[in-house]
Amino acid sequence: MADDCFGFGDRVRNRKRPEWGVGSVVKAENASVNGHAGQRLSVRFPSVGVKTLSTGHADLERVETPEPVLAETEGTSGIQSWEGISDSDWLAPVAQRKIEEHMVALPAEARDPFSSVRDRLAFTLGLYRFDRSGRGLIEWAVAQTGMADPMTRFNRHELEQYFDRWAAERSTHLTRLLQDAGDDRTLLRELLATAPPAAQAAVRRFTGIR
Known part of the structure; x- marks a missing residue:
């Protein structure tokens, strides 16, 4: 399940296909998915180009500004x-x-x-x-x-x-x-x-x- 709602410019990652890298939302539309409110997103990924994804099916996560590399915090998401x-x-x-x-x-x-x-x-x-x-x-x-x-x-x-x-x-x-x-x-x-x-x-x- 995707996180909340996404808008233009949001940075996202597809949890099921992390090899696509961190993408940027270039278009976001409201769309009904199996009778539930959702979104249809066009996301530009660095390795595969633009993908059209439904938030009802794609497992997307928002990528925020990463933690500093040397911070001794638990659970740093990536490098x-x-x-x-x-x-x-x-x-x-x-x-x-x-x-x-x-x-x-x-x-x-x-x-x-x-x-x-x-x-x-x-x-x-x-x-x-x-x-x-x-x-x-x-x-x-x-x-x-x-x-x-x-x-x-x-x-x-x-x-x-x-x-x-x-x-x-x-x-x-x-x-x-x-x-x-x-x-x-x-x-x-x-x-x-x-x-x-x-x-x-x-x-x-x-x-x-x-």
């Missing part, structure tokens, strides 16, 4: 706030620690204990759309950092190293979720029907399901 800091601050130990923690962490939606196993599993399977290919790596980096161009702060080798560690976390987390799901083959087959091919292959390796 897009780090784009403007100096090179010396970027290389400082506290910044490097935050960068490392953030780059290898799975999204909160995959780990939320208040979400059902089904929802966490569906979200985690969706993370297998990211891979180590040229485009896949950059899309993952955009989703992970919120930066429009992660290559302004990271080189490819660094991104590959972070991705490999993140992918290992993804694999370990998927194994735990499959254990939590037990022997519910009906659920697994339903989720696999729309999962990325890499996710299907991973689940089959873990469970032997066909």
Whole structure:
């Protein structure tokens, strides 16, 4: 569900497709969605251009001015706030620690204990759309950092190293979720029907399901 109402110039992120980056609303219209008041938005995203989205279906969040990079506040949403800091601050130990923690962490939606196993599993399977290919790596980096161009702060080798560690976390987390799901083959087959091919292959390796 989207946050409140959006207007021209608002900065938004699609929670389901964070690899699109932070977009700017270029047009907002009132629209009825399944009998409920909503909006139809045209949003310009840095990596995919203009997308037309309905607030009744797209899971949008408003992106406010980010917290300072070195603020010791809990739950800093992303490292897009780090784009403007100096090179010396970027290389400082506290910044490097935050960068490392953030780059290898799975999204909160995959780990939320208040979400059902089904929802966490569906979200985690969706993370297998990211891979180590040229485009896949950059899309993952955009989703992970919120930066429009992660290559302004990271080189490819660094991104590959972070991705490999993140992918290992993804694999370990998927194994735990499959254990939590037990022997519910009906659920697994339903989720696999729309999962990325890499996710299907991973689940089959873990469970032997066909």
